[in-house]
Amino acid sequence: MVVSRQLRHLQSQPKNKICVDCAQKNLQWASVSYGIFMCLECSGKHCGLSVYISFVRSVTMDSWFRWR
Secondary structure, eight states: HHHHHHHHHHHHSGGGGSOTTTOOOOOOOETTTTTTOHHHHHHHHHHHHHTTOOOOOOEETTTOOOOO
């Protein structure tokens, strides 16, 4: 649960409360590649870029783990 706590902490930061691409406020997706939060619509655009460019995960639905 440490990773979930860290994600919530990162989402609470003022700069992480708006989508990096369109400035919407409902952020439930993140690009693991870039360390950014985004809205559902922009996450679809990032998914279309391929995982080699932007690896996108849901903040709430996907499982997150820490690399060792």
